Amino acid sequence: MLTITQALYDQIVAHARADHPDEACGVVAGPAGSGRPERFVPMLNAARSPTFYEFDSTDLFKLYRDMDDRDxxxxxxxxxxTATEAYPSxxxxxxxxxxxxxxVLVSTADTDDAxxxxxxxxxxxxxxxxxxxxRVVEAY
Known part of the structure; x- marks a missing residue:
């Protein structure tokens, strides 16, 4: 089961809506070994595509180095x-x-702002x- 705070949930959904009609992508980092998502890291979809996402290799390298530094x-x-259900292709x-x-997949197909x-x-x-x-919680 994924347990995530309402704030992180809202940030992921907001990113998906903001990047629509292109796919949004990112990571939520957490303390090594904890399984607890804590730090929201939106990434740029280097493919800038409504049907595919790709992390920029330089940004991804920086992210992994930063996560290593923070344990x-x-x-x-x-x-x-953006056009299909939230199921992995x-x-x-x-x-x-x-x-x-x-x-985590968020489908923005057939959505509006609400x-x-x-x-x-x-x-x-x-x-x-x-x-x-x-499971969405207010806090851990």
């Missing part, structure tokens, strides 16, 4: 789908390289996708 790891890796599954991370939208979380390990519950 953090990527707890949540998120992106949006074959490309998403192939790119999933962090077996300990929660992969919603509706889908916010779903998955574990993706060795190509196997497992959906998990999401």
């Amino acid at each position: 953090e790891e990527p707890v949540v890796i998120y992106h949006s789908h 074959r490309t998403d599954i192939g790119l999933a390289s962090e077996p300990g991370a929660h992969y 919603g509706p939208f889908q916010f779903r979380s998955y574990r993706i390990v060795d190509g196997v996708v497992t959906e998990e519950d999401v």
Whole structure:
């Protein structure tokens, strides 16, 4: 189960809406080994595409170096789908390289500023996708 604060949930959804019609992407880092998402890190979709996302390699390198310096790891890796449901595509599954991370997808398909939208979380390990519950809390 992914447990995430309302503030982080809202930031992920706001990023997905702001970047629509392109896919948004980013990371929520947390203390290494804790499984607790804490630090919201929106990233630029280097592909600038409504059907694909790609982290800029330089930005991603800086992020991992920063997380190492802070003794953090990527707890949540998120992106949006702008025209389909919030379920990992074959490309998403192939790119999933962090077996300990929660992969969050937000669908902004058929939405307006007030919603509706889908916010779903998955574990993706060795190509196997497992959906998990999401629990939104005020604070940890």
